[in-house]
Amino acid sequence: MAASGMKLLPPEAGPEEVCAFFRLDDAACARLALYVEELRRWNARMNLVAPSTLAEAWVRHVADGVQLLMHLPEGVRQVMDLGSGSGVPGLVMALAAPHRVRWTLVESNHRKCAFLRQVAQRAGIDVNIIQKRIESLDAEALAAGHETMVVARALAPLPRLLKMASALFATGASALLPKGRQAQDELAEARQCWQFDSQAFPSVTEADAIILLLQEIRRV
Numbered sequence: 001m002a003a004s005g006m007k008l009l010p011p012e013a014g015p016e017e018v019c020a021f022f023r024l025d026d027a028a029c030a031r032l033a034l035y036v037e038e039l040r041r042w043n044a045r046m047n048l049v050a051p052s053t054l055a056e057a058w059v060r061h062v063a064d065g066v067q068l069l070m071h072l073p074e075g076v077r078q079v080m081d082l083g084s085g086s087g088v089p090g091l092v093m094a095l096a097a098p099h100r101v102r103w104t105l106v107e108s109n110h111r112k113c114a115f116l117r118q119v120a121q122r123a124g125i126d127v128n129i130i131q132k133r134i135e136s137l138d139a140e141a142l143a144a145g146h147e148t149m150v151v152a153r154a155l156a157p158l159p160r161l162l163k164m165a166s167a168l169f170a171t172g173a174s175a176l177l178p179k180g181r182q183a184q185d186e187l188a189e190a191r192q193c194w195q196f197d198s199q200a201f202p203s204v205t206e207a208d209a210i211i212l213l214l215q216e217i218r219r220v
Helices: 015-021 026-043 051-071 090-096 110-123 158-164 166-170 183-190
Strands: 078-082 102-106 128-130 148-151 174-179 194-202 210-219
Touching (some): 051 090, 166 210
Parallel strands (some): 078 102, 078 148
Antiparallel strands (some): 194 210
């Protein structure tokens, strides 16, 4: 999947513009529309996302997750979303491209897991939902090694995230992370304890945001 350009999506963009931008087929668009519907319904009774973002849900949540698919390297067999919460980016990526890889969502909160399961079930997609803390992931979850891509949005600053998921990176996993205006500071701090190859791609949802791809991650 490729976007129709690297222009910035306007915050008010709706389903037609977002789906056209990412060249999504009708089935993917229908699954993502279901996600937005469920997100609004569940958010009325639990804190999944800031209520102020719901009016711009197609850009703030859908496009913000789907854009990571453009930078997912060949050879990845599993995408593991850490602290999945509202399902961004992992569940949204899975809804857009359900058969591309194995999708694993890690979330410790049982109510948020119930939301993730409800959306996946209604959309008819296969995702593996693990209700555990990141530090408690067992050997089976860690087994994919170099074929695993870790994704996470707003989970923690980069140095802390690398520490939280150090067992994954020790098996050879890489990371694909949306980051905001503090990205360069986070990278500089992370390099004090970690070595990695990094690439940065512009975000299509925020002018001062980037997508970081980290590979060959290892402790100094």
